[in-house]
Amino acid sequence: xxxxxxxxxxxxxxxxxxxxxxxxxxxxxxxxxxxxxxxxxxxxxxxxxxxxxxxxxxxxxxxxxxxxxxxxxxxxxxxxxxxxxxxxxxxxxxxxxxxxxxxxxxxxxxxxxx
Amino acid sequence: xxxxxxxxxxxxxxxxxxxxxxxxxxxxxxxxxxxxxxxxxxxxxxxxxxxxxxxxxxxxxxxxxxxxxxxxxxxxxxxxxxxxxxxxxxxxxxxxxxxxxxxxxxxxxxxxxxxx
Numbered sequence: 001x002x003x004x005x006x007x008x009x010x011x012x013x014x015x016x017x018x019x020x021x022x023x024x025x026x027x028x029x030x031x032x033x034x035x036x037x038x039x040x041x042x043x044x045x046x047x048x049x050x051x052x053x054x055x056x057x058x059x060x061x062x063x064x065x066x067x068x069x070x071x072x073x074x075x076x077x078x079x080x081x082x083x084x085x086x087x088x089x090x091x092x093x094x095x096x097x098x099x100x101x102x103x104x105x106x107x108x109x110x111x112x113x114x
Numbered sequence: 115x116x117x118x119x120x121x122x123x124x125x126x127x128x129x130x131x132x133x134x135x136x137x138x139x140x141x142x143x144x145x146x147x148x149x150x151x152x153x154x155x156x157x158x159x160x161x162x163x164x165x166x167x168x169x170x171x172x173x174x175x176x177x178x179x180x181x182x183x184x185x186x187x188x189x190x191x192x193x194x195x196x197x198x199x200x201x202x203x204x205x206x207x208x209x210x211x212x213x214x215x216x217x218x219x220x221x222x223x224x225x226x227x228x229x230x
Binding site for chain 2 (some may be wrong): 101
């Protein structure tokens with residue numbers, strides 16, 4: 001059973017298009033995240049949702065809009081795609097044990113903008 | 115700005131020997147550190163963590179050491195196995211005040227290769 005799943009795994013599209021990436025977790029976690037891994041391999045947080053409410057927005061352009069229809073899903077919609085959006089996007093969910101939070105990552109969506 | 119630095123992009127170790135992965139950080143206002151392991155075409159997998167109030171945490175073959183005066187963190191894997199070959203990410207975690215949620219800041223990762 002896949003704990004955190006993302007679709008699609010690969011996405012190739014033209015500049016200016018609008019696309020969505022879906023994420024689902026079956027772990028019963030309250031918190032979900034989106035991360036971007038750029039060409040330099042840095043993993044950077046983009047958004048965090050807790051119980052469908054936006055908690056963290058790390059100065060991401062307005063073209064990126066996360067949507068959480070329920071606790072188990074966090075989708076990422078990207079408008080007017082640009083070349084610099086090419087990256088691997090990881091979804092994650094987390095739970096808190098004591099004072100430490102452990103995040104579980106999906107397999108990633110490889111986005112290539114041409 | 116880079117909160118976490120992993121200065122060695124790669125490390126090659128013989129099976130059975132110790133692997134030592136290093137991480138330096140700049141900001142002392144963290145709550146804990148985590149190590150993640152990543153195989154190709156998969157997401158990062160949580161490995162081990164250490165709280166800011168500890169200097170060592172051990173879990174099986176994996177031990178993490180925290181040297182706060184040097185702002186340095188290391189992951190020791192003993193004995194190393196070929197299946198340990200992966201990219202290892204160090205992540206600095208901080209909870210926002212009044213929140214239970216953490217922000218993770220990742221290093222660039224170190225590719226570990228364990229050869230037979």
